[in-house]
Amino acid sequence: xxxxxxxxxxxxxxxxxxxxxxxxxxxxxxxxxxxxxxxxxxxxxxxxxxxxxxxxxxxxxxxxxxxxxxxxxxxxxxxxxxxxxxxxxxxxxxxxxxxxxxxxxxxxxxxxxxxxxxxxxxxxxxxxxxxxxxxxxxxxxxxxxxxxxxxxxxxxxxxxxxxxxxxxxxxxxxxxxxxxxxxxxxxxxxxxxxxxxxxxxxxxxxxxxxxxxxxxxxxxxxxxxxxxxxxxxxxxxxxxxxxxxxxxxxxxxxxxxxxxxxxxxxxxxxxxxxxxxxxxxxxxxxxxxxxxxxxxxxxxxxxxxxxxxxxxxxxxxxxxxxxxxxxxxxxxxxxxxxxxxxxxxxxxxxxxxxxxxxxxxxxxxxxxxxxxxxxxxxxxxxxxxxxxxxxxxxxxxxxxxxxxxxxxxxxxxxxxxxxxxxxxxxxxxxxxxxxxxxx
Numbered sequence: 254x255x256x257x258x259x260x261x262x263x264x265x266x267x268x269x270x271x272x273x274x275x276x277x278x279x280x281x282x283x284x285x286x287x288x289x290x291x292x293x294x295x296x297x298x299x300x301x302x303x304x305x306x307x308x309x310x311x312x313x314x315x316x317x318x319x320x321x322x323x324x325x326x327x328x329x330x331x332x333x334x335x336x337x338x339x340x341x342x343x344x345x346x347x348x349x350x351x352x353x354x355x356x357x358x359x360x361x362x363x364x365x366x367x368x369x370x371x372x373x374x375x376x377x378x379x380x381x382x383x384x385x386x387x388x389x390x391x392x393x394x395x396x397x398x399x400x401x402x403x404x405x406x407x408x409x410x411x412x413x414x415x416x417x418x419x420x421x422x423x424x425x426x427x428x429x430x431x432x433x434x435x436x437x438x439x440x441x442x443x444x445x446x447x448x449x450x451x452x453x454x455x456x457x458x459x460x461x462x463x464x465x466x467x468x469x470x471x472x473x474x475x476x477x478x479x480x481x482x483x484x485x486x487x488x489x490x491x492x493x494x495x496x497x498x499x500x501x502x503x504x505x506x507x508x509x510x511x512x513x514x515x516x517x518x519x520x521x522x523x524x525x526x527x528x529x530x531x532x533x534x535x536x537x538x539x540x541x542x543x544x545x546x547x548x549x550x551x552x553x554x555x556x557x558x559x560x561x562x563x564x565x566x567x568x569x570x571x572x573x574x575x576x577x578x579x580x581x582x583x584x585x586x587x588x589x590x591x592x593x594x595x596x597x598x599x600x601x602x603x604x605x606x607x608x609x610x611x612x613x614x615x616x617x618x619x620x621x622x623x624x625x626x627x628x629x630x631x632x633x634x635x636x637x638x639x640x641x642x643x644x645x646x647x648x649x650x651x652x653x654x655x656x657x658x659x660x661x662x663x664x665x666x667x668x669x670x671x672x673x674x675x676x677x678x679x680x681x682x683x684x685x686x687x688x689x690x691x692x
Contacts, residue, residue, distance in 0.1 A: 304334035318493030380409025431610030537562035
């Protein structure tokens, strides 16, 4: 996949600098648990001690985003040495294999565990098994099925940190399905909007909250959440976008807020980190963000680079939106034949993961392309007003900021809806506007 990167004008991406130490008290960051030196306590069991050391080394390398092949080998070694009994080795190894997109190995391991006596008798073991199965399904397809698994896992007697991870991942899954209100209700139900709520795992929760705010069109709030997430991960020496994605969605928020330089910087950093790790889905999502943030001839090339990478991956999350955005971009270039194919790809990807929201959106995109063989471009004034409306400003606020009358704003928005083949203001969040020269 490495020959993909020069396509977007990044023939010499900035390398990621990797500090050696994690914060005091923790030897490595791991969602759902605080890994300390006590993990090495395995009295009288040399194999288990070796297994745990291998598991911790697996996470350290994965967090840094380097030596993916070694990470996979260490994860398998840890599972073998622990004789598939130790819960810590299982959790560490499963996360690392998901980061590496080794979904086949994850599925095999889940099947083996389900048949093991310890995993049948222990409620805690069954709960963790359900959580990993839910996460794997959420990433690879079957969002409603994943939602049911998350709900069952949350009813299990999980430790507080793992319960928080389960809630965060469930929120992301609901957002992916377009069920934003349910996601917000879930966080409210567990007290996350109450003052003084203790949060055990800031990176995971901030990423979920950022995804929720992004889906709701609250870009400033979403950006803040993702930047907090990124700061926390950096403090823990986590640079791999496969662990928790924050740069790409933060770049998307920055693009929506017209902070083009910040958007471009975040996207380029994510591309560099994804290249260091080498998994196609993380790289594809990074190139997606890069394409959205660019305002030059490299935009289309970045989209094609992302498409080439995503075709290699079994991870389906976010792909329906990617192909929708690519189709919209091609439509703005008046490349309607290619745009139609991309809308169809978006619809197919949405069907694969049983995402009815994006199936409907993509189908409407296909019909928009079929209904006309030419599409009017937005004027600069229409682009500016549509972007402000997309940010959630009222017509009166847009009029004041743009120094025009409210009736002029209404007329421009009417033209935008007609040209973009959309019917309401909320659809602007999913009809990606072509970038303007804001400077």
